[in-house]
Amino acid sequence: MGDRFWNKLWHGTAPLVLWAxxxxxCYLFAASGCRRGTWTVLLAVTLLALAAAGWLCWRAWRESGAAPRGVLRMARLGGAILAFAAIAWSAMPLLAFGGCD
Incomplete structure (x- = not known):
């Protein structure tokens, strides 16, 4: 019974863990200094995180159907959408300011 709890907990929080x-x-890497290739690495990590969040959104939507029923299904779908939006929003400075000069 305990294994099911941790499995459900992970499925409900995985998108938010991905965003965190x-x-x-990104903040740790950017704080380490403005080195050559910093922008490229951050862009690649952001695109991978967006792809993973998009996959989690698609998976949560597919498993929940058109109208999610139940707290876990709504948490999975809502968390995945929130994570996707948060990752995209935190990437805005990367796109706005570009690379280091």
Whole structure:
């Protein structure tokens, strides 16, 4: 019974963990200095995180059907949409300011 709880908990929070990991990596990497290739690495990580969040959105939508029923299904879908939006929003400075000169 405990295994099912942790499995459900992970499925409900995985999108938000993905966003937190992306946010932490980008700020840590950007704070380490403006080196050659910094912008490229951050862009690649952001695109990978967006792809993963998009996959989590698609998977949550497919499993929940047109109208999600139940708290876990709504949490999975809502968390995936929130994570996708948060990753895209945190990438805006990367696109607005470009690379280091």
């Amino acid at each position: 990991a992306h946010f932490f990596f």
